Amino acid sequence: MELTKEQKEMLEGKHGNAVRKSMSILVALGEIYGAKRLIPVTSVQISGVSYDNLGDAGLEFLDEMAKDGKTRVKTTLNPAGMDMENWEALGIDPEFARKQKLVIEAFEKMGVEATCTCTPYFIGNKPNFGDHIAWGESSAVTYANSVLGAKTNKEGGPSSIASALTGFTAEYGLHLDENRRAQFVAEVKANIENPMLFGALGNVVGKLAKGRIPLITGIEKASTEDLKSLSASIVTYGGAPLFHIDGITPNRTEVPEEKVIVSQEDIDNAVKEMNDTGDVEFIFLGCPHCSIEELERISELLRGKKVKKELWIGVARPIKKIADEKGYSEIIEQSGAKFACDTCHVVAPLKGRFHSIATNSAKGIFYGRGKNNFKTMFRTLEECIQKAVGE
Amino acid sequence: MRGRKIFGGKVEGEALVSNEGISFYGGVDPDTGTVTEKGHPLEGQCITGKILVFPTGKGSTVGSYTIYRLKKNGKAPAAIINRECETVVAVGAIISEIPCVDKIDTEKIKTGEKLRVNADEGIVECVGK
Numbered sequence: 001m002e003l004t005k006e007q008k009e010m011l012e013g014k015h016g017n018a019v020r021k022s023m024s025i026l027v028a029l030g031e032i033y034g035a036k037r038l039i040p041v042t043s044v045q046i047s048g049v050s051y052d053n054l055g056d057a058g059l060e061f062l063d064e065m066a067k068d069g070k071t072r073v074k075t076t077l078n079p080a081g082m083d084m085e086n087w088e089a090l091g092i093d094p095e096f097a098r099k100q101k102l103v104i105e106a107f108e109k110m111g112v113e114a115t116c117t118c119t120p121y122f123i124g125n126k127p128n129f130g131d132h133i134a135w136g137e138s139s140a141v142t143y144a145n146s147v148l149g150a151k152t153n154k155e156g157g158p159s160s161i162a163s164a165l166t167g168f169t170a171e172y173g174l175h176l177d178e179n180r181r182a183q184f185v186a187e188v189k190a191n192i193e194n195p196m197l198f199g200a201l202g203n204v205v206g207k208l209a210k211g212r213i214p215l216i217t218g219i220e221k222a223s224t225e226d227l228k229s230l231s232a233s234i235v236t237y238g239g240a241p242l243f244h245i246d247g248i249t250p251n252r253t254e255v256p257e258e259k260v261i262v263s264q265e266d267i268d269n270a271v272k273e274m275n276d277t278g279d280v281e282f283i284f285l286g287c288p289h290c291s292i293e294e295l296e297r298i299s300e301l302l303r304g305k306k307v308k309k310e311l312w313i314g315v316a317r318p319i320k321k322i323a324d325e326k327g328y329s330e331i332i333e334q335s336g337a338k339f340a341c342d343t344c345h346v347v348a349p350l351k352g353r354f355h356s357i358a359t360n361s362a363k364g365i366f367y368g369r370g371k372n373n374f375k376t377m378f379r380t381l382e383e384c385i386q387k388a389v390g391e
Numbered sequence: 392m393r394g395r396k397i398f399g400g401k402v403e404g405e406a407l408v409s410n411e412g413i414s415f416y417g418g419v420d421p422d423t424g425t426v427t428e429k430g431h432p433l434e435g436q437c438i439t440g441k442i443l444v445f446p447t448g449k450g451s452t453v454g455s456y457t458i459y460r461l462k463k464n465g466k467a468p469a470a471i472i473n474r475e476c477e478t479v480v481a482v483g484a485i486i487s488e489i490p491c492v493d494k495i496d497t498e499k500i501k502t503g504e505k506l507r508v509n510a511d512e513g514i515v516e517c518v519g520k
Contacts, residue, residue, distance in 0.1 A: 025485050028397055032481055053453050057421055057460025061486060156452030158482045 001030045001170070002037050010166055018069025018110075022162035029159060030170030038168040039175065043074050043127045043150075045120050046112065046164065047136025048157025050081035050347035051100040058157070059099065062106035065161060071111040072167035076120040078137045079289075079314070080104060081349055084116065084342045090312070096349060112164065116342035117316035119228065119289040121148065124318075129250055132175055134163030138241060139232035139288045139363060145242040147227045149250040151175050154241045174242055180251065182215035182244050184208075184258040189218060190267040195229035196380045198222065199362030202233025203270040204262050209239035215253055217246040218262075225291055232288050233362035274365045274378035282354040282374075283388045284345040285381060286314025287361035292322050294381065299328035301385040302335040308390040310354070311337040314344040337388065346371065358387050392495050392515045397476050399511040400490030403518070404469040407441035408502045409433045415454035415461075415483065424466030442506045443468035444497050448480035458483030470508045472497060472515055 013020040081100050082092040104114050115123055118137050127133045129149035135141045136155045144150045153173040163169045173179055186205045192198055205214050235241045244253050320341050323329045346367040357368045358377035368374040409432050418428035424439035461467040471484055476493035484491035490510035505519040
């Protein structure tokens with residue numbers, strides 16, 4: 001791989017230990033994947049933030065990188081293992097909280113904006129069309145590639161940090177236009193009209209894709225929330241972190257010959273498969289984190305009602321602050337529902353605390369089962385609220 | 392045998408060979424260096440100080456952090472030899488500074504053989520049983 005003078009100096013340690021280590025990660029990845037050079041990135045999203053996933057090992061690594069590492073581009077963080085302010089109300093163990101705070105402090109020392117969300121594009125980390133970026137968090141990676149038209153591979157924790165501290169990434173995979181073309185057509189002949197059903201579509205197309213890039217046709221319109229849900233689901237269930245939707249997403253692609261029909265029956269079966277039998281004790285909305293429009297809708301549905309089950313609403317803290325000003329938060333909290341800012345049911349230490357979950361997120365179903373061993377109920381946002389208030 | 396350097400260094404040690412992939416996150420105890428994955432060919436064995444030979448890594452990207460923790464605890468393998476190194480193990484070896492070589496025919500190496508690894512040059516030699 002060819003390096004510039006500056007990049008060579010970084011690799012030799014002239015810019016400190018954290019930059020040297022970062023550069024060696026990027027160069028090794030570049031060589032493994034046959035990159036010819038490193039390219040500048042305009043934005044980074046770091047995954048690997050929850051102490052539940054990092055452990056002391058990850059924390060030590062972060063401390064070492066924070067000794068002399070400083071971010072060179074706009075960098076935001078994935079959800080943490082708890083609400084950084086309201087953790088006690090959510091029943092988080094104090095020792096876990098102490099360790100989680102140390103993780104965040106290490107990131108802040110590096111100059112990372114410690115916003116802790118899987119929807120950085122809602123809070124000002126929104127790259128432009130064609131920008132090269134280095135993002136972790138599979139749902140955000142897929143949204144950035146597909147909906148924003150930025151270009152990123154699916155980065156792990158250390159490689160996203162490496163890009164933040166050097167401002168570079170290796171040019172391979174989805175940074176190259178020839179790797180961004182659709183590889184098959186998924187023609188939808190089913191009614192897909194809300195985020196839950198877009199999640200079901202992601203389940204079906206992701207499984208069909210097996211790591212390939214689909215061109216989805218037959219979708220007339222899709223809201224931001226629909227696309228957020230599809231982005232999370234399609235990559236969770238096996239697709240590449242990039243899709244095209246004819247007439248909706250901004251990337252241009254040739255139309256591949258291979259065509260697969262997605263029928264109403266396929267969607268119905270996916271919905272059925274994501275539902276276990278029995279009632280639920282825990283309801284989570286906001287996977288990926290809620291938009292302000294979703295909070296408005298939730299507050300309308302909860303106005304004047306009391307929840308009878310544990311209902312958590314995952315959201316980026318800056319979006320919750322907008323909801324505070326608009327009065328949505330007061331209505332939601334008066335119902336007994338809880339905000340889970342900075343976190344979600346996937347990364348919080350919930351195994352054993354609950355045994356069943358209802359959510360409108362197909363991704364949330366996958367990790368509820370796999371990581372927390374929950375029984376699952378897959379419903380629309382409105383039906384989830386009805387479950388919570390016992391209607 | 393000549394392969395490709397992932398992370399440099401020179402070391403000699405005893406080979407511990409698995410014909411299956413290793414998931415460090417959830418598959419290896421970072422405090423003891425013991426393989427804990429149920430049904431894994433190396434289940435119950437300690438990787439500490441060994442030249443750990445396996446085809447390729449698998450599992451969560453958090454595995455890179457597990458390798459780092461092994462190193463910090465003094466429980467890491469002395470070197471890692473793969474057929475095809477993927478990102479989890481590559482990044483783990485780099486951040487932990489463990490010599491690592493791939494593009495090696497791992498099936499030709501047997502557990503217990505003494506290996507000399509020159510990861511800077513990507514060379515792995517058997518120097519005795």
